[in-house]
Amino acid sequence: MSACCQYETDLTDEQWEVLHPLLPVRQWRPGGPERPPCDRRRVINGILYVNKTGWQWRMLPKDFGPWETGYGYFRRWRRAGVWERVMTELRQVERRCQGRLAEPSAGAIDSQSAKTATQSQDVGFDRHKKIKGRKRHLLVDTLGLIVAVVVTAAHVDAREGLVALLHSYFADGVTRLRKLWVDGGYRAEWLCAWVWGLKRTHKIDLEVVEHTGTGFRVVPHRWVVERTFAWLLNYRRHRCDYETLTATSEAMIQISMIHLLLKRLA
16 A cells, blocks of 8 residues: 655655665664564655754654654764765666766856854854855756765865865766866866866866856856755755754755655656
8 A cells, every 4th residue: 555645745655666775775673563663764754854844853743753763864874875875876867867877977066155053063154155154065967966065164165165076076986077167266276286187087177157247147057056056945954054063964965855856756
């Protein structure tokens, strides 16, 4: 019998069929009649509910089970890199569905500063945006799908974020990326020299695309990453940075992209 979707964020049967094979194999433990197996679909529904609504973990509705269980799964899978891996695999499936290769050859990079709501670690002041908090750095492909995400303190320069993004991306041994579009804020001699050094191994071409004229204009190539930031802001957990650790902020962004991809694929 199909599961009933009580909340709008609940996974449909089709979405669960796509996601379930990508999750870690369940580690069975001995139990008894008073300890039934955990319903991982309900757990993930709870995580999606927290992410979409911005709800506090301790205020999670009882329909999703104990909040400690949901948070425990979220934290363990964040530490194990499960959210990043699932996001990557779903992105590759979506790209193949659109007739593209699994890994992109071109992408765009941008950053966004966000206020913090708690006494978190790695908090700084972005003097350009006048925001005390954190900065989200995104690398997206030409479809706007997230390839890599890094969250830093807000005072960290966007160019340093670009270096961190590429280190994260190339750490998996992927070398197909060739073209990157960025805005004028990424101009720097040291960055050009660093990217030039990459060309010996990865052949990266960094192109600055700036806004021209007055008024609102769609900036070629760069508009896709701006749209991705807009997608993320539909999830209230990203309206402000509520997380204590930057790694948790990154995992929440990955979960948002997973949810968006599941809606496309199922």
